[in-house]
Amino acid sequence: MKSVIVEDIAKKYGNVEALRTVSLEVEEGEIFGIIGPDGAGKTTLFRILATLILADKGKASVAGLDVVYKYREIRRCIGYMPGRFSIYQDMTVQENLVFFATLFNTTIEENYHLVKDIYIQIEPFRKRRAGALSGGMKQKLALCCALIHKPKVLFLDEPTTGVDPVSRKELWVMLQRLKQQNITILVSTPYMDEATLCDRIALIKDGMFMKIDSPAGIIASYSEILWAVKGNNMPQLLKNLREHKSIRSSFAFGDVHHITVDEGFSVEELTEYLAGKGNTDIRIYPIKSNIEDCYMQLAKS
């Protein structure tokens, strides 16, 4: 059975088209990522699926239940962790968890096995007010609260935004464990490097999906010729690359620049050109694209 089905869903706020007729299907037990920047429509999609707002048109179902007609049933069987607020800052860690368990007619004991791995990390602070926790700890508590009623589908809207790289990695390890419990996870993120941790992803821009596939599939369909360039003065190098005729695009990627080039591209010619502009320690080599390269290529066209 498909855990989530989205069929031609569109949503406007005034004149702003937040979602422009999008469709997707998520398999049971899959980690499905919605990848794109702020303002692309990620949160709107999550709110529609969590039955908090209505779409203007289209159909959607979660766990086989229609989001309009069966919203009560859906609310019972999903976990939803919105980007901003999902726990009560003035209640302690323990009070929050008990509160959410009680709302769903269950107890911490009943589903402790689901949250155990995460909860033991925050248990030393169980008497602390949630508002006094660090960002990473708040996220862990929010995840526990979204899981305590053993949801079939988990919606995580930007769980890693503003979270440092180490805590982000820890969160993804937890998601992999939940997947093994056969919980379907729909997760959104603006961090492109997290895309490879999903089974499949949708790249979203301006309310539209540019592509839906496995991360490997998206990388395989990248159609440009991609090279990395390095030199002694990277800002200068970037300017010089932009002025070269057979280079289509140049962008900084950490300690290298990525360039896409025309067919007849010659490494010797480029090396000579760059050296002539005063660059030294020049290195040019072919590379495989990553998801960010793919996103930028798709966003351009």
Place this chain on the structure above:
Amino acid sequence: MSEKDFNSREIVIHVDRLTKRFGAFIAVDCISFDVEKGEIFGFLGANGAGKTTAMRMLCGLSKPTSGKASVAGFDIAKETEKIKKNIGYMSQKFSLYEDLKVWENIRLFGGIYGMKKNEITSKTEQLLHTLGLADERNMLVKSLPLGWKQKLAFSVSIFHEPKIVFLDEPTGGVDPATRRQFWELIYEASERGITIFVTTHYMDEAEYCNRVSIMVDGKIKALDTPSNLKHQFDVANMDEVFSGLARTAKRSNE
């Protein structure tokens, strides 16, 4: 990143055993470093490592418990108003007034920083032209796409030509192409001699800094150029440098 020519060696941020305690908790624990004019200085650390507290002290918003620091030549404990005049600040969360138009935001911030009216007018034209926002001058800031907003916010933060600009996660949630354009604005500002003090959770952006410091449990555990740091820890990228250090953290909470 390229090594800059710091022959001039003008130090614009000097931090000497700076410490901040909240009760028994030491948020910032005796940190010392210097930042030079025009340098792009990356200030990294895990959530709760003490970055925000340190930055607030450097901006004159919070008094140190002990230690000293000067920013743009002014004492952070005694000359906080002078510091505020000589720095720019931008964060991911708040920088511009959403209900004001593009040009109104520029005029407001220029005015707050004591710029003359005709200077504001002429520089506004120039700025709108450079950013390609000339046609959007009368739009409310809230109706701009996030990427434009962030570029505008950065330009406004250095509109009064401060000596130093503090950027607190300026590119969070911004799309890949705009994130890179943003860093090109940072480069231009640094070439004009503005010192950039920046925090980020994107480790590829750490590579764009001239030097990077990494805070763990309130202390600075590493400080060097990205290439030296990678060499020192014998790893391939800044992500591994960061992860290795951040995992040594003992305190897991703020």
